[in-house]
Amino acid sequence: xxxxxxxxxxxxxxxxxxxxxxxxxxxxxLTVFAAAAMGFLAVFALALTLAADRLADSWGDGLARTSTxxxxxxxxxxxxxxxxxxxxxxTTAGVEAVRALNAEDQQALLEPWFGAxxxxxxxxxxGLIEITEATSGFDAQGLQLRLEAEVPGAVLDDHNQWRAPxxxxxxxxxxxxxxxxxxxGLTAAAMVTLAANASLAAxxxxxxxxxxxxxxxxxxxxxxxxxxxxxxxxxxxxxxAVAMVxxxxxxxxxxxxxxxxxxxxxxxxxxxxxxxxxxxxxVAFLATRYAAHRALRxxx
Amino acid sequence: xIELENVAYSYGxxxxxxxxxxxxxxxxxxxxxxxxxxxxTTLLKLCYGALTPASGRVTAFGExxxxxxxxxxxLLRRRIGVxxxxxxxxxxxxxxxxxxxPLAAAGRQTSDAAExxxxxxxxxxxxxxxxxxxxxxxxxxRQRAALARAVIMSPDVVLADEPTGNVDWEMSQRxxxxxxxxxxxxxxxLIATHDLSLIRAAKAQVQARVLRIANGQxxxxxxxx
Ligand SMILES: Nc1ncnc2c1ncn2[C@@H]1O[C@H](COP(=O)(O)OP(=O)(O)OP(=O)(O)O)[C@@H](O)[C@H]1O
Ligand SMILES: [Mg+2]
Numbered sequence: 001x002x003x004x005x006x007x008x009x010x011x012x013x014x015x016x017x018x019x020x021x022x023x024x025x026x027x028x029x030l031t032v033f034a035a036a037a038m039g040f041l042a043v044f045a046l047a048l049t050l051a052a053d054r055l056a057d058s059w060g061d062g063l064a065r066t067s068t069x070x071x072x073x074x075x076x077x078x079x080x081x082x083x084x085x086x087x088x089x090x091t092t093a094g095v096e097a098v099r100a101l102n103a104e105d106q107q108a109l110l111e112p113w114f115g116a117x118x119x120x121x122x123x124x125x126x127g128l129i130e131i132t133e134a135t136s137g138f139d140a141q142g143l144q145l146r147l148e149a150e151v152p153g154a155v156l157d158d159h160n161q162w163r164a165p166x167x168x169x170x171x172x173x174x175x176x177x178x179x180x181x182x183x184x185g186l187t188a189a190a191m192v193t194l195a196a197n198a199s200l201a202a203x204x205x206x207x208x209x210x211x212x213x214x215x216x217x218x219x220x221x222x223x224x225x226x227x228x229x230x231x232x233x234x235x236x237x238x239x240x241a242v243a244m245v246x247x248x249x250x251x252x253x254x255x256x257x258x259x260x261x262x263x264x265x266x267x268x269x270x271x272x273x274x275x276x277x278x279x280x281x282x283v284a285f286l287a288t289r290y291a292a293h294r295a296l297r298x299x300x
Numbered sequence: 301x302i303e304l305e306n307v308a309y310s311y312g313x314x315x316x317x318x319x320x321x322x323x324x325x326x327x328x329x330x331x332x333x334x335x336x337x338x339x340x341t342t343l344l345k346l347c348y349g350a351l352t353p354a355s356g357r358v359t360a361f362g363e364x365x366x367x368x369x370x371x372x373x374x375l376l377r378r379r380i381g382v383x384x385x386x387x388x389x390x391x392x393x394x395x396x397x398x399x400x401x402p403l404a405a406a407g408r409q410t411s412d413a414a415e416x417x418x419x420x421x422x423x424x425x426x427x428x429x430x431x432x433x434x435x436x437x438x439x440x441x442r443q444r445a446a447l448a449r450a451v452i453m454s455p456d457v458v459l460a461d462e463p464t465g466n467v468d469w470e471m472s473q474r475x476x477x478x479x480x481x482x483x484x485x486x487x488x489x490l491i492a493t494h495d496l497s498l499i500r501a502a503k504a505q506v507q508a509r510v511l512r513i514a515n516g517q518x519x520x521x522x523x524x525x
Contacts, residue, residue, distance in 0.1 A: 020404065022392040209388045212350070213449070214378035215405035216371045296370075 018223040035235025043243035043273040049177025056170035068157040071127040094138030101128040192287040200295040221292035232284035236277035301488045307356035318516040332492040334513035340492040349373040381450035383460040389434035396430040399449045439466035457488040
């Protein structure tokens with residue numbers, strides 16, 4: 001009763017071997033339907049998980065390693081204050097690089113709002129210093145205190161302050177996605193076990209007759225395994241296919257103000273939902289196999 | 301082939317069989333008689349491992365049945381064709397599918413047996429009923445189909461429980477002839493029956509021993525049969 005042999009039998013076994021068990025249209029339809037619903041939900045759980053993953057990545061990465069020091073001071077004092085700030089930053093542990101933004105940089109930053117041809121000299125602009133963090137990160141609070149003491153008017157904009165909770169919630173969303181997928185898998189196993197148990201109990205007499213004519217446990221189990229595995233495969237395939245169509249016609253990421261990175265699949269990711277029916281069929285296979293061998297031990 | 305040594309059995313009440321010993325040697329032909337309820341079917345069930353004796357030992361093809369797992373018993377049953385008193389068909393399969401069931405269960409290609417099936421169905425007079433479902437058959441037709449199923453695998457041993465209970469004299473002779481032919485081919489045959497005329501008819505054709513169960517004991521019946 002080895003597992004590989006059972007799988008082999010499923011794949012190339014006699015296609016009519018499950019006919020020794022009488023068909024039951026009603027439970028068959030219910031099983032297919034439940035599998036379809038779970039396949040559908042699983043695709044969405046997967047899409048959600050992948051979206052959360054991308055979100056966590058992009059917030060974690062893109063913004064992760066830069067902060068800004070903003071110095072508000074009269075233009076005359078600015079160069080001295082900037083120089084002090086720069087020297088403080090350069091001696092701060094965890095700071096990889098610092099760069100004071102010059103007039104052109106600032107011009108480029110403001111252009112989208114004020115248009116080209118803006119004369120910066122007429123505006124009381126703060127001085128800006130861009131910090132690139134080392135992977136170890138730096139002590140933002142300590143740095144803020146030092147800056148306040150030595151550079152009046154300097155403020156550290158630590159992106160971490162607002163980024164961290166967003167990354168955390170994206171990560172939590174991702175965990176919820178994985179957890180949902182796990183739940184769906186367990187539910188599928190439970191559903192198949194219940195259906196298979198009902199079928200085994202209803203067919204106790206058939207099992208007795210099969211034993212009388214010399215059928216081994218494996219032969220009998222196979223009839224049930226085959227039936228439930230194929231039903232779940234069929235249902236899950238249908239449900240997943242419909243869900244993939246739904247995901248495909250969802251509005252693309254750009255239309256959603258870029259907040260969610262878009263619930264959907266990109267490129268090779270489309271292969272993942274296609275695997276869901278196979279995974280569910282594998283779950284059905286194992287669940288029926290377990291239920292059948294247990295029931296066969298009990299039916300004397 | 302099959303041996304019972306000091307076998308006792310009870311369904312919970314008093315002992316139905318006590319200290320029964322019998323040996324069904326290769327190529328032997330036995331009848332089993334006795335009043336209704338004496339335990340003929342029970343004895344047959346002990347022979348093919350459907351029941352386990354309370355004490356004593358059942359050996360089939362040299363293997364102690366009590367030492368076998370379910371699958372071991374299943375393999376033994378492929379060598380023992382049984383006509384069950386209540387036939388034991390799968391009602392959702394038609395007659396020919398039921399007859400081929402032992403082959404399917406043994407993982408054999410049933411299509412290879414198409415010719416044997418045809419011949420057998422014709423012999424038991426069911427050639428025109430192969431597509432019928434078991435509940436659509438008459439009692440006699442069911443028994444004939446059961447006999448066909450018991451012998452389709454060409455088993456070493458055939459155990460037939462009242463195989464002619466519901467058929468007319470002429471058909472019972474045909475069925476007996478089939479079993480006699482199998483016996484001539486070297487198969488071991490045991491027929492449980494009340495029908496003394498069947499036993500007399502068989503005695504004219506083969507060397508048959510007649511066993512009688514009464515009061516839990518098995519005896520060799522006298523020559524008066
Ligand atoms: N599963 C069972 N549980 C309890 N008692 C049983 C069971 N099967 C048979 N018996 C009883 O055991 C006795 C012998 O039954 P068995 O079927 O062996 O008789 P038989 O000799 O084959 O009778 P018949 O000629 O009517 O077929 C009967 O009294 C019957 O009621
Ligand atoms: Mg009986």
